Amino acid sequence: MKQPILQVRDLKQHFPVTSGMILQRQVGSIRAVDGISFDVYEGETLGIVGESGCGKSTAVRSISQLYKPTGGSVIFNGIELTTADPRTMLAARRDIQMIFQDPYASLNPRMTVRSIIAEPLVIYNRRNLLDPPLSKLEIEHRVEELMERVGLSKVFKNRYPHEFSGGQRQRIGIARALALNPKIILADEPVSALDVSIQSQILNLLSDLQKEFNLTYIFIAHDLAVIQHISTRVAVMYLGKIVEISEAVNLYDNPLHPYTTALLSAAPIPDPVVERNRQRIILTGDVPSPDKERFGCYFYDRCPKRMPWCSNHIPPMFKRGKNHEVACWLYDETRDYHDVSMEEAKADAAKASK
Amino acid sequence: MSPVNDREVVLDVRNLQTYFKTDAGIVKAVDGVSFTLHKGQTLGIVGESGSGKSVTNLSIMRLIPSPPGKVVGGEAIFEGTDILALEEKEMRTIRGNKISMIFQDPMTSLNPFLRISTQMIETIRLHTKGISKNEALERSIEMLKLVGIPSAKKRVHAYPHQFSGGMRQRVMIAMALSCNAEILIADEPTTALDVTIQAQILDLIKNLSEKMGTSVILITHDLGVVAGMCDEVCVMYAGRIVEKAETEKLYAFPAHPYTEGLIKSVPRMDTSKKGERLYSIEGQPPNVIDLPPCCPFHPRCPKAMDVCRASYAPITDLGEGHEVACWLYNSEEEKAVALKEAQA
Numbered sequence: 001m002k003q004p005i006l007q008v009r010d011l012k013q014h015f016p017v018t019s020g021m022i023l024q025r026q027v028g029s030i031r032a033v034d035g036i037s038f039d040v041y042e043g044e045t046l047g048i049v050g051e052s053g054c055g056k057s058t059a060v061r062s063i064s065q066l067y068k069p070t071g072g073s074v075i076f077n078g079i080e081l082t083t084a085d086p087r088t089m090l091a092a093r094r095d096i097q098m099i100f101q102d103p104y105a106s107l108n109p110r111m112t113v114r115s116i117i118a119e120p121l122v123i124y125n126r127r128n129l130l131d132p133p134l135s136k137l138e139i140e141h142r143v144e145e146l147m148e149r150v151g152l153s154k155v156f157k158n159r160y161p162h163e164f165s166g167g168q169r170q171r172i173g174i175a176r177a178l179a180l181n182p183k184i185i186l187a188d189e190p191v192s193a194l195d196v197s198i199q200s201q202i203l204n205l206l207s208d209l210q211k212e213f214n215l216t217y218i219f220i221a222h223d224l225a226v227i228q229h230i231s232t233r234v235a236v237m238y239l240g241k242i243v244e245i246s247e248a249v250n251l252y253d254n255p256l257h258p259y260t261t262a263l264l265s266a267a268p269i270p271d272p273v274v275e276r277n278r279q280r281i282i283l284t285g286d287v288p289s290p291d292k293e294r295f296g297c298y299f300y301d302r303c304p305k306r307m308p309w310c311s312n313h314i315p316p317m318f319k320r321g322k323n324h325e326v327a328c329w330l331y332d333e334t335r336d337y338h339d340v341s342m343e344e345a346k347a348d349a350a351k352a353s354k
Numbered sequence: 355m356s357p358v359n360d361r362e363v364v365l366d367v368r369n370l371q372t373y374f375k376t377d378a379g380i381v382k383a384v385d386g387v388s389f390t391l392h393k394g395q396t397l398g399i400v401g402e403s404g405s406g407k408s409v410t411n412l413s414i415m416r417l418i419p420s421p422p423g424k425v426v427g428g429e430a431i432f433e434g435t436d437i438l439a440l441e442e443k444e445m446r447t448i449r450g451n452k453i454s455m456i457f458q459d460p461m462t463s464l465n466p467f468l469r470i471s472t473q474m475i476e477t478i479r480l481h482t483k484g485i486s487k488n489e490a491l492e493r494s495i496e497m498l499k500l501v502g503i504p505s506a507k508k509r510v511h512a513y514p515h516q517f518s519g520g521m522r523q524r525v526m527i528a529m530a531l532s533c534n535a536e537i538l539i540a541d542e543p544t545t546a547l548d549v550t551i552q553a554q555i556l557d558l559i560k561n562l563s564e565k566m567g568t569s570v571i572l573i574t575h576d577l578g579v580v581a582g583m584c585d586e587v588c589v590m591y592a593g594r595i596v597e598k599a600e601t602e603k604l605y606a607f608p609a610h611p612y613t614e615g616l617i618k619s620v621p622r623m624d625t626s627k628k629g630e631r632l633y634s635i636e637g638q639p640p641n642v643i644d645l646p647p648c649c650p651f652h653p654r655c656p657k658a659m660d661v662c663r664a665s666y667a668p669i670t671d672l673g674e675g676h677e678v679a680c681w682l683y684n685s686e687e688e689k690a691v692a693l694k695e696a697q698a
């Protein structure tokens with residue numbers, strides 16, 4: 001049995017909402033990530049999909065401890081990151097790198113490409129965390145090697161980010177993320193801002209690098225076709241929760257959660273013949289705001305298959321077959337909730353909360 | 355219904371050229387674009403970032419900032435007149451009225467300091483003579499309902515920031531549609547939105563175009579959206595239309611190597627195999643400053659020939675409205691002549 005490289009348990013990231021000019025009082029919280037759990041195995045790609053604001057970016061930021069999680073645990077290579085001391089954390093952070101969506105915003109405009117890529121090496125070298133330590137010249141060689149590996153000519157070393165196109169800037173970000181030989185890369189929408197013809201170049205590069213260095217990826221995108229292409233397994237998020245997680249193949253062939261089904265049916269397919277004959281599930285309403293506590297299914301407001309029971313009972317993850325889990329009451333094999341009236345559901349919820 | 359291409363032409367754009375003067379040189383953002391839009395047709399314009407999609411349509415709307423920009427050539431015939439030659443005063447009776455536009459970024463086109471109701475009433479009154487304030491308010495609420503804003507009656511008085519991105523985009527669409535335009539230009543109307551919201555909005559545009567016979571120009575870089583929405587597609591590259599065809603023909607028989615590469619590059623949810631390498635067009639899109647007078651795609655083209663590096667390809671008609679600008683479709687003699695001319 002393969003050991004997970006990363007274990008996330010009931011991870012929560014709530015942001016305080018404050019009001020008042022001088023005395024800031026907390027008046028509520030945004031439940032950006034509201035209790036998510038999953039494992040990631042070495043060498044695989046876990047894709048995360050979901051709509052804007054569902055907590056994808058926040059999830060990877062709290063996994064990498066860029067944010068201090070409100071609750072839950074993140075175990076990387078056997079180390080609990082949420083309580084690790086700064087030095088352990090620094091060592092672990094070396095193995096966990098991030099790539100961001102916006103190659104324009106994520107690179108320091110005043111640094112040359114060389115300094116951008118070398119920066120992590122320089123920092124870890126200075127703190128004696130590299131074994132063996134690197135000389136100036138060795139760092140220079142490493143930068144050149146990384147540039148060539150991601151498809152940038154080393155003659156551009158002394159240029160600045162604004163002199164590069166979007167795709168080239170994303171390559172710079174990838175080279176920087178690779179500098180310390182990480183084990184896992186958290187990629188937050190790395191191709192969303194790129195042209196179609198450049199997207200496929202970067203996706204291919206990421207696959208090649210994964211094979212070459214046995215990298216593990218968590219890959220966020222809202223493009224379902226991109227996620228399907230790159231992922232071994234896929235987690236679907238909605239309003240801070242994972243609603244379905246499965247092997248990629250199963251998820252696309254046999255989506256279970258009504259939200260996943262709607263999402264797949266809404267995603268356009270680049271083929272007019274297919275599109276002409278497609279039936280869409282058009283959801284009504286917008287994704288609700290994550291600033292209030294919910295006592296029922298988070299998808300209740302927009303769900304085409306909702307039952308009264310769902311309005312006041314949060315569904316747990318139900319296992320359906322190997323490696324396929326779904327958070328939806330329709331898949332509780334012990335009970336059918338269709339006949340439960342709103343009154344009965346309310347009474348049951350009231351009893352349970354006592 | 356008759357095939358779209360047999361219907362009346364509502365807009366005829368001929369050889370449009372729009373240039374920008376910048377410190378680095380002349381940007382030929384749009385350089386010789388021609389197309390016709392028929393009644394009730396949805397025409398797609400696809401292409402990479404910077405290929406001139408927005409500038410083409412801003413030129414038609416006469417909204418190019420000048421300086422630095424200028425429409426330096428071409429015409430756009432709408433209802434028998436060349437709207438590129440109209441006085442600004444005359445253009446105002448057309449813009450937002452007979453031709454309306456949904457802009458790429460909804461936040462920049464709504465005034466953040468004014469209530470939605472104020473903005474909608476103003477737009478409607480500007481375009482409907484003699485309508486009272488109250489009637490315009492009723493009409494606004496009706497339009498908001500039509501685009502699926504819940505409790506429209508109450509929310510019409512909200513400020514833009516109180517709406518989500520998807521709702522703001524729907525307000526823009528409601529405003530664009532409230533004047534019953536003949537032509538709706540939608541510039542990436544759903545790019546910033548989630549797929550489920552995108553599906554709602556596209557569905558809306560489609561229904562309205564079918565019901566009211568509105569002609570639509572839909573700008574997007576999403577080949578999936580084009581496949582579901584458009585009757586015909588123009589593919590732009592570096593300021594030019596390199597291929598134009600009925601949607602199904604374009605996807606089944608792409609003629610230009612760029613179009614072919616583009617279609618092959620997108621992963622597909624329904625047929626792609628996991629782990630399969632994606633096709634990719636190597637290289638970067640060109641910088642449109644001081645482009646040499648030859649095929650702009652040649653540095654990335656797997657089929658480039660000497661003539662492609664020397665001269666623009668003329669437009670070849672492949673039949674039934676399928677047009678392509680690529681030397682692959684010209685005879686050896688034509689290529690030889692062009693090559694000799696370029697060398698001279």
Ligand SMILES: Nc1ncnc2c1ncn2[C@@H]1O[C@H](COP(=O)(O)OP(=O)(O)OP(=O)(O)O)[C@@H](O)[C@H]1O
Pocket residue numbers: 015030031032050051052053054055056057058059222290
């Ligand atoms: N630093 C923060 N402070 C307060 N709220 C935040 C913060 N970061 C994110 N949020 C909120 O948390 C929720 C989740 O945001 P997040 O950026 O994780 O979503 P996402 O799934 O990455 O969305 P997108 O697809 O738009 O990138 C949103 O409601 C967002 O407004």
Ligand SMILES: Nc1ncnc2c1ncn2[C@@H]1O[C@H](COP(=O)(O)OP(=O)(O)OP(=O)(O)O)[C@@H](O)[C@H]1O
Pocket residue numbers: 374376381383401402403404405406407408409410419422423575642
């Ligand atoms: N105000 C301006 N000044 C200078 N150049 C401009 C200006 N507006 C547009 N351009 C240039 O014109 C070219 C075409 O731009 P346009 O906005 O039409 O591209 P697009 O196809 O709409 O791209 P996108 O997909 O990114 O929206 C670009 O090279 C752009 O830099």
Ligand SMILES: [Mg+2]
Pocket residue numbers: 056057058188
């Ligand atoms: Mg995000």
Ligand SMILES: [Mg+2]
Pocket residue numbers: 407408409458541
């Ligand atoms: Mg544009």
